[in-house]
Amino acid sequence: MKTRDLLKLRNTGHPGINSLFAKAHSADWDFENDVDWSVPVELDDPLVAHGWAAYGRTPTFQALPEGVKTHATRRAVGRMLNILQVGESVAQNVCAKLVLLLREEDYRNHAAAQAMDEARHHLAYCRFIGAIGEEVEDIDAGTEMMFDSLLSMNDPLELIATEQFFLESFAMSIFEGLRQDATHPVLRRILELITRDESRHMGFGVLYLAEWMRRQPIDRRIAFARRWMGQILGSLLDRPGPIMLARVIRRLREVGVADAEALAPRLLREQHEINTAELAEAASGAKVPHLLKSARRAGLLDPELLEALHLSNQPLIRGALRGGAEPTATHD
Numbered sequence: 419m420k421t422r423d424l425l426k427l428r429n430t431g432h433p434g435i436n437s438l439f440a441k442a443h444s445a446d447w448d449f450e451n452d453v454d455w456s457v458p459v460e461l462d463d464p465l466v467a468h469g470w471a472a473y474g475r476t477p478t479f480q481a482l483p484e485g486v487k488t489h490a491t492r493r494a495v496g497r498m499l500n501i502l503q504v505g506e507s508v509a510q511n512v513c514a515k516l517v518l519l520l521r522e523e524d525y526r527n528h529a530a531a532q533a534m535d536e537a538r539h540h541l542a543y544c545r546f547i548g549a550i551g552e553e554v555e556d557i558d559a560g561t562e563m564m565f566d567s568l569l570s571m572n573d574p575l576e577l578i579a580t581e582q583f584f585l586e587s588f589a590m591s592i593f594e595g596l597r598q599d600a601t602h603p604v605l606r607r608i609l610e611l612i613t614r615d616e617s618r619h620m621g622f623g624v625l626y627l628a629e630w631m632r633r634q635p636i637d638r639r640i641a642f643a644r645r646w647m648g649q650i651l652g653s654l655l656d657r658p659g660p661i662m663l664a665r666v667i668r669r670l671r672e673v674g675v676a677d678a679e680a681l682a683p684r685l686l687r688e689q690h691e692i693n694t695a696e697l698a699e700a701a702s703g704a705k706v707p708h709l710l711k712s713a714r715r716a717g718l719l720d721p722e723l724l725e726a727l728h729l730s731n732q733p734l735i736r737g738a739l740r741g742g743a744e745p746t747a748t749h750d
């Protein structure tokens with residue numbers, strides 16, 4: 419890019435996207451002063467309700483001794499926070515790249531503000547991980563591959579669809595779940611502050627895609643919706659299964675449960691029942707996942723697209739369309 423390219427930056431004039439930049443300042447928070455880091459993290463504190471973690475709501479897990487449950491839950495929280503802290507750094511890289519790639523003044527401004535938010539989130543998670551004071555489990559290969567593929571992208575549409583639209587909508591449900599179930603006040607506080615920022619980031623992804631979709635011919639919209647609806651439904655249908663169970667069993671063994679493997683079939687069966695009930699709840703429209711809310715707002719659930727993709731009768735999509743009729747692309 420040359421000075422001439424920056425001399426008269428075009429602003430798209432999109433009121434929603436322009437207001438995101440102002441909000442990034444008015445809703446600002448300070449990672450040192452807005453969180454009371456003096457509250458200690460005790461070694462026997464599970465940090466969240468046991469039910470938060472995968473398999474944590476199964477009767478078999480619930481019946482384990484308190485110390486065993488605490489170890490397993492703390493390990494699960496540590497693993498998640500480690501994924502989140504590196505996810506924040508990935509998001510910061512994506513935003514820095516977007517600042518350099520985008521030519522629209524308001525889009526660039528949002529990306530610059532978001533990069534700063536992500537830096538702050540990274541620091542907050544890392545500081546809390548430090549306070550827990552134990553080695554965290556490594557991130558899994560699937561997550562690492564997904565982040566690597568995102569880091570290798572160079573097309574603004576791909577970057578924004580993957581980071582702000584897909585990943586941040588996906589992560590929003592994780593943040594909300596963690597915030598709801600967090601029992602440690604510092605963890606709850608940082609999640610409350612971070613979730614506020616993340617809803618702006620997700621909003622940018624939705625508004626950007628809605629604008630892009632509006633300008634595309636029907637065949638491109640169908641192709642785009644096919645790719646992303648596949649990914650969205652795949653991740654919503656992906657519930658705790660054997661991979662997650664292997665981690666739980668390992669944690670139980672670490673803390674001295676000798677017959678941990680023997681519990682596996684029961685845990686799997688009980689978790690399967692919970693998974694089925696949760697999917698039924700999502701299909702009822704009582705609680706629409708953020709991914710489907712974002713898809714609807716970006717225009718991916720428009721009737722002609724769903725028909726072309728044969729998704730009009732997919733239970734989760736029907737639930738999302740039933741669950742409150744929010745209009746397209748007005749998310750702030």
Ligand SMILES: [Fe+2]
Binds near residue numbers: 506509535612
């Ligand atoms: Fe973030």
Ligand SMILES: [Fe+2]
Binds near residue numbers: 509536586615616619
């Ligand atoms: Fe974010």
